[in-house]
Each structure stands twice: as C-alpha cells, then as structure tokens.
Amino acid sequence: MGKKKLAGTNTKGDDSTVTQNLQLEEEKKEFMFMQEIKQNIRQFRVEQGWSQKDMADKMGVGVTQQDVSKMESPDGVITASQLYKLQEIGIKVTGFFAEDGTTIDAGSIALANAKALWDGGMRAIFPIRRAGLQALMPRISRERLGIHIVGSSLRGMTIERLFINAIEERVRVGVDLKILIGHPAFAGLRAWVEGREAEGISQEILEARQNYCKELRELQIRDKQVQIRVALHPPTIFCVFLISQQLALINPYTFTIEAYSTPCFLVAGGKRNNGVFKQYHKHHFEDAWYSKRSDREVSIDIDDPRMIDEQQLDESKRNFDRALKSVVQKSSGYNTKL
Known part of the structure; x- marks a missing residue:
C-alpha cells in the first residue's frame, strides 16, 4: 500500500500548482490595475481639455502623441517610467504607488527602479x-x-x-x-x-x-x-x-x-x-x-x-x-x- 500524505505537507507538484495559481492571481490583479489606470488616463485628459499631443507635452521629453494613444488603448503598453510620469502630472496610478507617492504596493521591481531614477533626476x-x-x-x-x-x-x-x-x-x-x-x-x-x-x-x-x-x-x-x-x-x-x-x-x-x-x-x-x-x-x-x-x-x-x-x-x-x-x-x- 502507498503511504498516505501527511496533513499540512505539499508535494513538489502541489508546490508548483500553488505557485502557478499565485502568479495567475498577480497577473490578473496587475491587469485590472492597468485597465483602471487606462480609464483614469483618458478621463483625466478629457477633464483637462487636452488632446493626446497636449498630454504628451505635459509628460515631458521622450513621450509622443502615439505613446499616449497606446496608453489609452486596452491592449496598449505603459512602461514603468511612463507610469511615474503619469503620477507626476496628477493621474491616479491605483495599485502601484502608495498615496504619499513614496512606496510601491504592487511589488514591482521595474516600477521601483523607475521611481528611483526619476527621483534621481533621470528623465x-x-x-x-x-x-x-x-x-x-x-x-x-x-x-x-x-x-x-x-x-x-x-x-x-x-x-x-x-x-x-x-x-x-x-x-x-x-x-x-x-x-x-x-x-x-x-x-x-x-x-x-x-x-x-x-x-x-x-x-x-x-x-x-x-x-x-x-x-x-x-x-x-x-x-x-x-x-x-x-x-x-x-x-x-x-x-x-x-x-x-x-x-x-x-x-x-x-x-x-x-x-x-x-x-x-x-x-x-x-x-x-x-x-x-x-x-x-x-x-x-x-x-x-x-x-x-x-x-x-x-x-x-x-x-x-x-x-x-x-x-x-x-x-x-x-x-x-x-x-x-x-x-x-x-x-x-x-x-x-x-
């Protein structure tokens, strides 16, 4: 007869499944955060009466009108540095930055590096x-x-x-x-x-x-x-x-x-x-x-x-x-x- 698995223990396969599930949950959470950010971007821009080009100018060097269009698109990509620039001009970046703007609560190393570079003056x-x-x-x-x-x-x-x-x-x-x-x-x-x-x-x-x-x-x-x-x-x-x-x-x-x-x-x-x-x-x-x-x-x-x-x-x-x-x-x- 095979040995019974002791209560409270996990096999290697169980650990792998748990890890995969956690990763899926994090990816889903990040996806929802990003969709909310995209909605915030468009809403903020419209409220300000800005065109996409106006917003690119407000975000500074390295951001184009095409970049803003991608940020508002459901399938578009927003880079770590762009996220920080969005917060700088007043857009709520839910789930990534704490309210005081000093910490990142999504555990993203890329965002942490972007914030450090931005605060250090790198644009x-x-x-x-x-x-x-x-x-x-x-x-x-x-x-x-x-x-x-x-x-x-x-x-x-x-x-x-x-x-x-x-x-x-x-x-x-x-x-x-x-x-x-x-x-x-x-x-x-x-x-x-x-x-x-x-x-x-x-x-x-x-x-x-x-x-x-x-x-x-x-x-x-x-x-x-x-x-x-x-x-x-x-x-x-x-x-x-x-x-x-x-x-x-x-x-x-x-x-x-x-x-x-x-x-x-x-x-x-x-x-x-x-x-x-x-x-x-x-x-x-x-x-x-x-x-x-x-x-x-x-x-x-x-x-x-x-x-x-x-x-x-x-x-x-x-x-x-x-x-x-x-x-x-x-x-x-x-x-x-x-």
Whole structure:
C-alpha cells in the first residue's frame, strides 16, 4: 500500500500548482490595475481639455502623441517610467504607488527602479546623441532664460541643422547663449583618443571662430547675449543645459570613438534629485567658465589675443607629436624591463 500524505505537507507538484495559481492571481490583479489606470488616463485628459499631443507635452521629453494613444488603448503598453510620469502630472496610478507617492504596493521591481531614477533626476536615455538632441528640441523652443553648451568643438552642434535652428531662434528673441569649447592647443589630446588627426578638432575650433561664432553674435539683440569661451583643457563631456527648465542633455566622452555616436541621457533639476543637474552644471560648465587657479583663468574668450593662429597650431601639433612619441618610447622601455 502507498503511504498516505501527511496533513499540512505539499508535494513538489502541489508546490508548483500553488505557485502557478499565485502568479495567475498577480497577473490578473496587475491587469485590472492597468485597465483602471487606462480609464483614469483618458478621463483625466478629457477633464483637462487636452488632446493626446497636449498630454504628451505635459509628460515631458521622450513621450509622443502615439505613446499616449497606446496608453489609452486596452491592449496598449505603459512602461514603468511612463507610469511615474503619469503620477507626476496628477493621474491616479491605483495599485502601484502608495498615496504619499513614496512606496510601491504592487511589488514591482521595474516600477521601483523607475521611481528611483526619476527621483534621481533621470528623465530619458538615448542610444546616440542625435536622438537626444531631437528629443530636446521642443524644450529648447520653450527656453526663456539661457542655454549653456559644453563640448570639445562646435562640430557636434553644427552638423545637426534643426538643433542649430532652434538655438538661433532663441537667440533672436533674447535668450542668453553661452558656449564653452576646448582650446585648440589642447584639442590634440581629444583627437588622439578618438583616433583622429591631431589637428582635426583644433581646426574645427579655429574654423568655428572665423565663421559660426561670428554668425551667432550677429543674431544677438543686446551686447554680450552670446558668449563663447575656450577652456584651457580638453572638455570631458558634451552637455546642453536649459537653465529655466533645469534640464540637461549629457553625453560623456568615450575612448577611441567620437561621443556623437554613443549613448547620452537627459537629467532634470529640482529639490528631489540631490542636485544632479546642479552638479553637472557646476563641475562641467561653471567651474571652467568662471574659476581661476593660481590667478590664471581656466577659460578665455574665443576672441582673446591668447587664442592661437594657424602657425601656432602647427607648432602645437609638432610639440604634441614629440611629447606623445617620447611617452610611448618610455612606456615601451618600461614594459621591456618588466
């Protein structure tokens, strides 16, 4: 005769069945939550008198009219970050967030991560800079105080015509523009890292000085509205800061490849994100724009007499090549000894 199963015990098969039933219950619960959220989204939008495009604009960068349409569709998908954005604009996200907005009661790790990223200032991530600039352009058109840009040269800006058009439109209506780029004498370091000719970036800076920088200043409607400085060091990041909106597109420079083709991210300022926007703006823009070290400026105006010309650039390149060759030779000798 087979042994009787003891009361209060479960076989492996029983455990599996219980687990499956619990999973089905959770999925059903989450489905019902999501349908309620979808109803709340449409009801809220209609009450506000918003179109789907209006709502996408309210939710911020990275949300399109098509996204809102999917959110309202019974079969549409709502991402974790979108859920948090919905709560930010006042839509009740039943079953996912507690009333105080600080905890998540559905046990969703994805939502918890989305909330942590949002509170930390993260707004969006893009695979390449072009995608980030395209997402930022509607926000640029709303900027009313100032736009601050940091980069090794102006090439990353000028190859995106729509981005440049948006910047120029803001200058025409009186928005301040400050651009910080690298000094030609130090640009060879960045060019070497990217595998480009040592004078490549330096040449871009000198050409921008003669052409595009002058064009920008011709658009200004008051003195010193457009200011361009060169840092006496190679910048380590490409950034676009929108001052009144406390929004920044961040594209860290990489090794062996141009940063333009690498991921970038959007961060926002505010009281709840531990100063992410403020820290990037201070350490990558303000410190180089305003600071002095040993009574020497960290950056100078692009029209400063200390800017080098073509002849000095050739001399700088020769010095850089000699220094690099010397370092490589010494490193090779050191490795041989090891």
